[in-house]
Amino acid sequence: MFENIKKEFSTRTLVLIPIAIAINIAIGELVVRLKLPVYLDSIGTVLVGAIAGPWAGALTGGLANLIWGLFNPFAAPFFYVAAAIGLMAGLAGKRGAFQNETPRWVSVVVGAVFVFSLTLFILAFINASTDETGYTSYPSMGQLFSQYIVAFIAAILIGAAIGYFLLQKGGYAGMWGLITGVIAAIISAPTAAYVFGGVTGAGTDLLVAAFRASGGGILASVLAQGSVSDPFDKMLSFMVVWLIVRSLPARFTSR
Amino acid sequence: MNAFSMYAARESGLHSLHPLTKILMTLLLVAAGLALPGNWTGYFIVVFIIFPLAFWGRVFLNLLSTTWKVSLPFAISVILIQSFFWGEGTPIFEIGVLSPKWEGAMFAAVSMGKIILVMSGFLLFSMTTRPDTLMITLKQAGVPSSIAYIIVTTLQIVPSFQRKALTILDAQRSRGLETEGNLYVRARAFIPIILPLVLGSLMEVEERAIAIESRGFNSGKKETSLIEIPDTPLQKVIRRVILFGIFAFIVFGVLWRL
Amino acid sequence: MKIIINNLHFTYPTGLEALKGISLTINPGEQVAIVGQNGAGKTTLVRHFNGLLKPTSGAISIGEWETTKYSTAKLASRVGYVFQNPDEQLFSRDVLAEVSFGPRNLGYEKSKADELVKRAMALTELNDKAETNPYDLSPTWRKMVALASIIAMDTPIIIFDEPTTGQDAVNVARIANVIAELKREGRTVVTITHDIDFCAENFERIIALAKGQVLLDGLARDVLGQGEILAQTYVEPPQLTRLGKRLGLKETITKQDQFLNAIARD
Numbered sequence: 047m048f049e050n051i052k053k054e055f056s057t058r059t060l061v062l063i064p065i066a067i068a069i070n071i072a073i074g075e076l077v078v079r080l081k082l083p084v085y086l087d088s089i090g091t092v093l094v095g096a097i098a099g100p101w102a103g104a105l106t107g108g109l110a111n112l113i114w115g116l117f118n119p120f121a122a123p124f125f126y127v128a129a130a131i132g133l134m135a136g137l138a139g140k141r142g143a144f145q146n147e148t149p150r151w152v153s154v155v156v157g158a159v160f161v162f163s164l165t166l167f168i169l170a171f172i173n174a175s176t177d178e179t180g181y182t183s184y185p186s187m188g189q190l191f192s193q194y195i196v197a198f199i200a201a202i203l204i205g206a207a208i209g210y211f212l213l214q215k216g217g218y219a220g221m222w223g224l225i226t227g228v229i230a231a232i233i234s235a236p237t238a239a240y241v242f243g244g245v246t247g248a249g250t251d252l253l254v255a256a257f258r259a260s261g262g263g264i265l266a267s268v269l270a271q272g273s274v275s276d277p278f279d280k281m282l283s284f285m286v287v288w289l290i291v292r293s294l295p296a297r298f299t300s301r
Numbered sequence: 302m303n304a305f306s307m308y309a310a311r312e313s314g315l316h317s318l319h320p321l322t323k324i325l326m327t328l329l330l331v332a333a334g335l336a337l338p339g340n341w342t343g344y345f346i347v348v349f350i351i352f353p354l355a356f357w358g359r360v361f362l363n364l365l366s367t368t369w370k371v372s373l374p375f376a377i378s379v380i381l382i383q384s385f386f387w388g389e390g391t392p393i394f395e396i397g398v399l400s401p402k403w404e405g406a407m408f409a410a411v412s413m414g415k416i417i418l419v420m421s422g423f424l425l426f427s428m429t430t431r432p433d434t435l436m437i438t439l440k441q442a443g444v445p446s447s448i449a450y451i452i453v454t455t456l457q458i459v460p461s462f463q464r465k466a467l468t469i470l471d472a473q474r475s476r477g478l479e480t481e482g483n484l485y486v487r488a489r490a491f492i493p494i495i496l497p498l499v500l501g502s503l504m505e506v507e508e509r510a511i512a513i514e515s516r517g518f519n520s521g522k523k524e525t526s527l528i529e530i531p532d533t534p535l536q537k538v539i540r541r542v543i544l545f546g547i548f549a550f551i552v553f554g555v556l557w558r559l
Numbered sequence: 560m561k562i563i564i565n566n567l568h569f570t571y572p573t574g575l576e577a578l579k580g581i582s583l584t585i586n587p588g589e590q591v592a593i594v595g596q597n598g599a600g601k602t603t604l605v606r607h608f609n610g611l612l613k614p615t616s617g618a619i620s621i622g623e624w625e626t627t628k629y630s631t632a633k634l635a636s637r638v639g640y641v642f643q644n645p646d647e648q649l650f651s652r653d654v655l656a657e658v659s660f661g662p663r664n665l666g667y668e669k670s671k672a673d674e675l676v677k678r679a680m681a682l683t684e685l686n687d688k689a690e691t692n693p694y695d696l697s698p699t700w701r702k703m704v705a706l707a708s709i710i711a712m713d714t715p716i717i718i719f720d721e722p723t724t725g726q727d728a729v730n731v732a733r734i735a736n737v738i739a740e741l742k743r744e745g746r747t748v749v750t751i752t753h754d755i756d757f758c759a760e761n762f763e764r765i766i767a768l769a770k771g772q773v774l775l776d777g778l779a780r781d782v783l784g785q786g787e788i789l790a791q792t793y794v795e796p797p798q799l800t801r802l803g804k805r806l807g808l809k810e811t812i813t814k815q816d817q818f819l820n821a822i823a824r825d
């Protein structure tokens with residue numbers, strides 16, 4: 047294992063990492079300038095994972111947030127989340143997620159399954175009830191299906207459309223991005239909730255507000271917000287990197 | 302922010318402290334604020350420790366205005382969300398469905414204390430520490446030279462990346478790419494702008510790698526440096542104490558909450 | 560399409576006044592070179608042509624369009640701008656896609672766009688490289704891809720910012736050839752250059768800028784004949800011109816064939 051780690055940190059990787067962090071920052075600012083409703087500020091991190099491997103990706107993510115923390119102290123406490131994203135990108139890369147094209151029907155299935163699960167999760171959350179003793183009970187799947195059948199069908203159709211038109215041939219990379227986003231949402235929620243009172247000062251706070259309004263606790267609302275916006279954001283990031291890797295000139299990839 | 306640095310050049314005792322001492326001090330204050338019990342500890346530390354330090358470093362107004370600017374969006378967000386969507390509680394007022402709760406507002410105020418503490422602590426460090434002393438400091442702290450290289454190089458190249466992104470934006474607009482308009486139009490502009498940025502910089506990787514290898518980066522020889530960072534035996538002792546303090550606060554904070 | 564610039568001033572947000580009252584008219588089909596020392600304001604001036612910068616005061620119009628009223632993306636249908644560094648615009652997986660990007664943005668019909676792309680690629684001698692990734696080409700060929708991608712937009716006006724800097728002699732000749740063809744097509748070409756020999760050989764009109772103002776403006780041989788004034792903006796007349804002067808030739812020499820004729824006559 048140590049041999050592997052050492053192999054990942056060639057001089058080229060070392061040079062690549064600062065460039066990747068600068069890319070994170072420059073693209074993060076560009077997204078704000080273009081007023082896009084996403085973050086996309088870990089593209090450089092994912093790129094290092096894809097090109098150099100999971101450990102290099104993790105190091106890039108961790109350092110990126112710590113350095114960014116010098117200017118925006120809110121980024122620093124989330125360094126472990128960024129590291130996890132880099133790590134996941136590396137694992138995805140090892141399995142060829144960024145090099146291969148996916149048949150479009152696979153992308154359709156990925157999109158449909160994901161939006162379906164998301165809908166299930168949100169509906170379960172909204173319909174949860176807390177009794178006097180503080181015990182929270184969730185509705186059963188059967189209950190939800192019979193009550194919201196239209197919503198579920200719509201979710202599957204929307205997901206399939208996302209898969210077909212957005213993921214296109216990058217379905218496998220997109221799927222890794224979705225999974226990474228779910229992990230990121232779960233592990234970042236406690237820090238966001240306990241250290242920062244559940245807000246980020248960004249547009250996604252509206253989602254937190256919506257979940258609070260539907261009766262969720264602070265941690266649960268942050269988690270719910272994260273599970274909606276993070277997977278989407280990371281899916282896009284992974285797909286952009288998939289596109290970048292495919293656009294790499296031969297003289298870069300041949301080495 | 303012109304260069305990627307918040308450094309404010311001044312002559313002060315705080316400025317002349319060893320960077321390692323300062324960063325440990327910052328971490329100690331943050332650890333204390335988050336670990337110690339009491340809702341208002343964060344505010345207390347900011348007002349009675351960080352502000353006086355900022356006076357000493359002659360960056361008080363600078364720190365105050367920057368902290369204000371960066372914290373404001375969080376403040377607005379946390380106060381609105383936590384007070385209006387608190388659930389059960391004592392209403393402040395009621396207008397139709399709108400009914401903010403005292404408990405929520407209190408929670409928001411407590412959260413803001415922590416936010417302002419983290420914010421002002423790190424900003425104070427950034428403002429009083431020359432970025433170019435960072436490399437040497439990191440090495441002295443036992444950080445491997447490759448990590449130090451990454452941190453220092455990043456701080457150096459970020460401004461040029463920010464400029465390059467803007468130039469590419471201009472170049473593509475000159476080719477008829479719309480960058481304003483509805484969401485679809487703006488989203489479509491994204492790829493043609495980021496690809497030249499990423500591909501162009503990946504092309505530099507090889508050149509930089511060769512340059513570094515020829516300089517003998519991985520040779521393991523000890524490098525000499527031009528900048529001297531003054532350190533004192535007293536500061537060395539203080540740093541040990543601080544390190545112990547941080548550790549103690551973390552242990553305390555975790556145990557106390559279990 | 561006529562370019563009319565009227566008492567143009569521009570101040571950067573830093574407070575630096577880069578242009579201090581420029582008035583110019585550039586007629587359709589003219590070949591204009593802009594020269595001047597570093598920091599004279601050449602780039603700042605031409606960035607106004609396609610609306611990348613908007614005047615602090617004064618006005619500039621392209622045809623009947625005042626640039627303040629149109630976005631750069633709109634003005635791109637009238638003014639093509641080749642940036643100095645090709646790496647700041649190349650992003651496609653192959654040269655053909657790269658060259659097609661501009662015409663597609665401008666909304667030409669498919670058949671028309673294909674035709675424009677084909678002509679631009681032939682003119683820049685890129686036909687055998689259509690399927691190559693631009694980043695696999697040498698920097699000189701990447702420059703040609705950048706040229707082609709703007710030429711294919713079929714704009715009545717084309718701007719080049721220092722096209723010959725860093726190019727070898729073969730490629731400079733290629734670029735000169737491209738400019739000559741654009742002239743034949745009746746397009747206006749405005750070129751910023753530090754290469755005064757290139758400027759003398761290929762342009763009829765020269766504008767010399769100094770410290771944000773027009774120092775000289777006129778036919779190439781008139782401008783290049785004024786060595787002392789040009790020296791104010793650190794421009795030296797071409798070797799051929801200076802040689803002609805030293806030989807005591809009556810006319811100001813700017814081109815090789817002109818030089819040979821004059822020698823033969825005297």
Ligand SMILES: Nc1ncnc2c1ncn2[C@@H]1O[C@H](COP(=O)(O)OP(=O)(O)OP(=O)(O)O)[C@@H](O)[C@H]1O
Binds near residue numbers: 600604
């Ligand atoms: N983005 C900017 N912000 C502030 N000042 C600028 C900016 N761009 C250029 N300048 C300044 O404006 C002046 C004119 O610059 P400009 O780039 O137009 O000169 P130039 O004639 O093109 O020079 P060069 O031959 O070096 O390209 C210079 O003093 C330059 O430093």
Ligand SMILES: [Mg+2]
Binds near residue numbers: 601602603
């Ligand atoms: Mg210039």
